[in-house]
Amino acid sequence: MITRQLKINDFLKYGILAPVVIWLMLFLVIPYFNLLMYSFWKNGPFAIEHTPTFENYIRFFSLKKGSGAPLWVLFDTFRIALIVTVCAVIISYPLAYFINFGIKNAKYKKMFYMLAVIPLWISYVMKAYSWTIILGTHGLLNSFLIWLHITEKPMEVFLYNDFSVIIAMVNIYVPFVLMPLYTSLEQIPRNLIEASEDLGCNPARTFFKVVFPLSLPGVITGATYAFTLSMGDFLAPQLLGGATSSTKIANIVQMQFGTSNNWPYGAAIGVVILVLILVLLALTGKVEKHFSKLDAEEGK
């Protein structure tokens, strides 16, 4: 009787876990490894040749072509992603802080929280497209500046360059930073703040000594999201970039699976990006754990 129950339990255990394990193995784990394998193949004239070679990686890492080399594009994308991340964090923080600590009334808190969440659900294309309306030569910003007599002619400097790409990406990725940041601020025990104020600290000092350090895990999570998503974004550069700002590293990958038609090379670049992001995730994971431990100790 007991053995039969145990057997049913085992069956149940494997039964409910099997679908997810099999699915993820089949459509996630194997594809990522397959991508790695693909990156070592060669692109023949009519079909892909399954002969192992390093040529895709050599081509990617070679610097001999000067400033247009893919490696420089990677660094440039890095730079853009960093700017986007810093801006997104700077913008998200006051909002997250305000909703958590600036509002006492629960109803207003809920309303503001929703205001903060909704942008996450607004379609990507709508946000990116909106900046072409605002920043264009005859768009809103230019018309507004002329109407205010600050400028006389429309300025082209707002659209189709790195500036417009960055602004659009910040606008798109702020909600991704906001969520983990908000959560980590929400989890700070209120009695710590009360204690700090009782001990004579003004809000500014309380913030820097208590709130900010405790919110670091959320900042790191949010910043990581913004950074990795910006690194891999190929849509915003395409829509808002100009002559030299519309081709980021993800666009180069996109081209290999499209018009340049070199899947193994695209796979190789994809693997490079994947490894970079995994390393970053591992590092930030460790840093986050370190700060979480500190938080836990301080909380005691």
Add this chain to the structure above:
Amino acid sequence: MKKTLFCAFALTAGLVLLNGCKGKAVGTAAVDWNKIDFKGEQLNLLTWEQYADKTFVEPFEKKYNCKINATFFASGDDLLAKIKAGGGSTYDIISPSGDMAGYLVDAGMLEPIDTTHISAWNDIPETFKRNDVVKGTDIYGVPYLWGPDYVMYNADVIKKPIESWNELWDPQYVGRLALHDDISNIYMIGKMLGRDAADGQALYNMSDADLAYAKDKLSTLNKSIRKYWSNGGELENLFKNKEVDIAVGWPSTLKNLQDQGMNMKWCIPKEGCTGWFDRLMIVKGSQHVQLATLWIDWCTSAQGEALGSIATTFSVSNPKAADYLNADQKKIAMVDEMYQFFKSINFWSYVKNREAYNDTWTEVKTSK
């Protein structure tokens, strides 16, 4: 209640998945060329965006009781990527330009066309029929429409035409120029270097040194470029929103802008220009070869080509189309000077070292 929901979901999911997996039934019945009722069969086109205008799609759909479903590509490479993704089960008709046609034949991606059922075949002059679509006795493409990559500009802003390609680098055009996001810009540099003076095909076989020069030269043009356009509609928008005043593009864009009231003009610099000659072809594995052949027959007929030319202002390959064009339409499509115009254009051919050209072009777009 829960069980019913579960069953409903599972059923839906199952049906949809099956639908996705299911291949289409292959028709092996003998072909009846007298048939004109195709009972709502769908013909899938993969063409340049201009080649599915309803003025010539609707008469065909009515006559043969079928449906035309068109997908568009933005460049030869884009076409290739899409065919590789879709194949004959997704597309029946394609309309590549000369830069891809030969490659597709060599790669075995096409069905031979039975020219006995193309009524205009003998009306199309031999000059327009190139060998790159012929393999042995099989013909894989029928000449359709053609045209130049010329300079178009907003005549309200730019008062005189461009005399030489070098003028594009002039400071007055900084931030006001748009070029096609395509390796065809490298051919332009080749023309400027005079590489095709002796051999027209030299533009498609440029040396590494020339490619390096082209990359440097085009990189210096970047500051003049507002944006690289990928399809005609994008270029139209750039002009309409006054983001650019001058561009290298296709006649169809010019026509659309003029129709919307813009004062657009075109010119071809003295070094000449490149151009494209599109052929209609059938993808290998197509499930609707007969209907596809009838489509090609219609498009290349005198009336079909006339309608195509009116919609796009492209030049025709079937001289009899002139019968269906009025004086203005003939002038725009250069019908009366057909042969001289044809000779003045260096038509795109297949670039064997495509990877080098693609690399060069990518580097132009990423050089700072």
Add this chain to the structure above:
Amino acid sequence: MQRKVNEMKKNNTGSVILICVVILILLFLYFPVAIVTLYSFNKDSINSFPMGGLTFHWYAVMIHNKPLITSLVNSVEVAAVGTCIAIFIGVPGALGMHKYNFPGKKALEKIVIMPMMLPGIITGIAILTFLEMAGIMQGRLAVILGHSTFLIGTVLPQVYTRLRQLDRNIEEASLDLGASELQTFCYIILPNIKTAVFGAALLSFSLSMDEIPVTYFLNGVFTTLPIRILAMTRNGFTPEINAICSIILLLSVFAVVFSNSISKKDEGYAKSTH
């Protein structure tokens, strides 16, 4: 005393500055989309200031845009099927992770959220190259498989988190009283997690409806709504795009408010059972 007053004054200026900054931030987040919505009523087809006049014309054009409607239907289909698959695989998976410890559990936790942590392009090309080798061409099936995969990463963690908040005692009590595992699941666990499941399903549905990067590499000619809108912005835009975006915005706002109101209610219930 003076110091306290000064500090209060500083507090107030600090608060005022904070409020101003917050308003600017909210403007930054909402102004662009508000403009798109406003300009969907623009008479002119070019987006410039000032607007040419008000009209509903573009909404009418949008409804008659057949390829757009087809892509909408496609998107809904993919979202529905993908969400179903994610629920039927993710909820049992979450349950399994909650009840059992097994080797590789931590790895599974990390792997399931990979598609959310990595940029979509990486997941997209990985699944594309794999499906190509498996003989599945780009198209509807590929898109559904791709979407389901990352939607599992939405459903499983959310349901798993909720399961961990449940009071284990009730579950054990049920089993002690003789109920089978299945009965315990249906009558005890499921009602308590149903809002988490529903919330995850709603989130999955909207994520799928707006997904571009993974879809871009898997779709071939099978157009989904965001892909179609993307093509429209590159093909020659008219305020028709503004119109469709505004409708989607409205639906998204509604979805957020709706899902928020349910989950908050249930969270309260879960907390109160402790």
